[in-house]
Amino acid sequence: MEKATSATFARDHTMIRSIACILPALLFAAPALAQDDDPFAACASMTDDEARLACFDSTYARQQVVIAEREIVEEREREEVFGFREEDAALERAQDDVALTATVAEVLQGSGRSQVLLLDNGQLWREVSGSTLRNRVRDGWAASISRHWSGAYEMRFEGRSGYLRVARMR
Known part of the structure; x- marks a missing residue:
């Protein structure tokens, strides 16, 4: 009984240490990943005004389609679960x-x-x-x-x- 308790404690302690090492890396990586997901970032770095404006316009149009598709999916999901309390x-x-x-x-x-x-x-x-x-x-x-x-x-x-x-x- 004593060995099982010590082994369980050691396993749990190792898992907690692993999580403690990985968690900060994930927290610092999140903003970097978010910057990569910004569709307007490439447009903002352009120096030519006309090219930058064209880039923003086309990116905006693509994002409107993405937002509309996401709203349709969210509406379907909401209808599926609406009324089931949990x-x-x-x-x-x-x-x-x-x-x-x-x-x-x-x-x-x-x-x-x-x-x-x-x-x-x-x-x-x-x-x-x-x-x-x-x-x-x-x-x-x-x-x-x-x-x-x-x-x-x-x-x-x-x-x-x-x-x-x-x-x-x-």
Whole structure:
């Protein structure tokens, strides 16, 4: 038992020393790597005004495409995890006002009088207790889903008062 404890301590101590040696190198390398990733750095070093301006213009146009593609990917990822509390908790901490907008494709009957809503993006939400919407939801209604301060999700409908308290099923 004593040998296992000493061996474990030695292994852990060696690992900590390795991390302590590598960590400063990574911290100092990060700014250098960030400078290499700056697409405008090459343009800034040009001395000819016309060439520099042309370089900035073309780099800016390329970056707009990159940003648009990144936003599309982020939107898809957000839609995938939105409504699953564990997965989107980190996402929602990073963004203050996160909401999802979709159209109700089909309204199904759940247990009791509860409604199950299939949205046009394929998500399935079920009504839970605590709703204030007096009407039954209809196909084609525009829905906006947001997270309440309590952690529950609320589905509001364009042109209607009240909300459905909902939980995502898939």
